[in-house]
Amino acid sequence: MSAILDLDQIACSGNGVEHDIETPHGVLHVTMRGVPKGNRPVILTYHDIGLNHKSCFNTLFNYEDMQEITQHFAVVHVDAPGQQEGAPPFPSGYRYPTMDELAEMLPSVMTQLKVNSMIGIGVGAGAYILTRFALNNPALVEGLVLINVDPCAEGWIDWAASKLSGWTSNLVDIVMSHHFSTDELTENQELIQTYRLHIAQDINQDNLALFCGSYQYRQELDIERPIVGLNEDTVNTLTCPALLVVGDTSPAVEAVVECNSRLNPTKTTLLKMADCGGLPQVVQPGKLAEAFKYFVQGMGYMPSAGMTRLARSRTTSSSSITSMDSSRSRNNLNSLLEGNTTGAMDSQARPQTMEVSC
Secondary structure (H helix, E strand, O other): OOOOOOHHHHHHOOOOEEEEEEEOOEEEEEEEEOOOOOOOOEEEEEOOOOOOHHHHHHHHHOOHHHHHHHOOOOEEEEEOOOOOOOOOOOOOOOOOOOHHHHHHOHHHHHHHOOOOOEEEEEEOHHHHHHHHHHHHOHHHEEEEEEEOOOOOOOOHHHHHHHHHHOHHHHHHHHHHHHHOOHHHHHHOHHHHHHHHHHHHHOOOHHHHHHHHHHHHOOOOOOOOOOOOOOOOOOOOOOOOOEEEEEEOOOOOHHHHHHHHHOOOOOOEEEEEEOOOOOOHHHHOHHHHHHHHHHHHHOOOOOOOOOOOHHHHHHOOOOOOOOOOOOOOHHHHHHHHHHOOEOOOOOOOOOOOOOOEOO
16 A cells, blocks of 8 residues: 555644534535635535545645645535534434535535635545536536546445445444445455544544435436537536546446446546555545646646656656646646556547546
């Protein structure tokens, strides 16, 4: 493993201003680092079940190359209701927001923080929430990085299995199997033990069960891949650029590929990370930070940022990866990724989409 979650480091990295923001569906705890810079979007993150913004994203945002990026953007970390550090239990009879309602809470956050637009980074449940938000508010979202996103409603077999096993006695095991494959659970003992203890001890278990239940009963994302030149303006799908990320041994591989098949191929890139399981932002923060840099440059930001170590090591004499004007930066991201392609994909069925090992 190139990176392991350090809970002591997480406890000490409490930079940022915390806010409790009233929304139509309850109070949302957010942490803001930096101040919005002109008309630039903020980077807004949303974590997965069993995590909070620190345990999900600190390894990535503390990484040197990611800190170079955040010099150019303010960052807003959102904690789902009741999932933040030290969150009190909800009162008896409290109804947790649905996934759709969690997405509907975000406009209040942006209004309160005086944010005009955002680039979202979401993992698992957080990726679903940010996708739903972007579908409902396309003008507020300039781009999305979706890690382990699942556009489908939970299948009835999965639902039945969870009902039979019960939330309370096996909640930690259910969450662990959501994050990690069977192989990963047995092979990466240090990482697995760290997260098992975090999920069991640092997150309020009753609150976690409510968040898990909300994700379990999510609705299918009603999105459809447009046919270029025919129905781009009529189908329901993301209109912003999207970078889909999944580890090659993640339990979410099939779900992410399915989501990719429903998005506009001219605006979507699929990044499949080799030697990586369910938490690429923890295990491969450097590679994810670099991919994010080129993704952001594809939107016309940070045009003068230097090439990072990974790009230098992968650039060939024929590539033009150092040219960072916005008209070519998507090609630069593709050039970076294509340097380690693990398998050819049907360019007609999935134009502009690639499966890569980096």
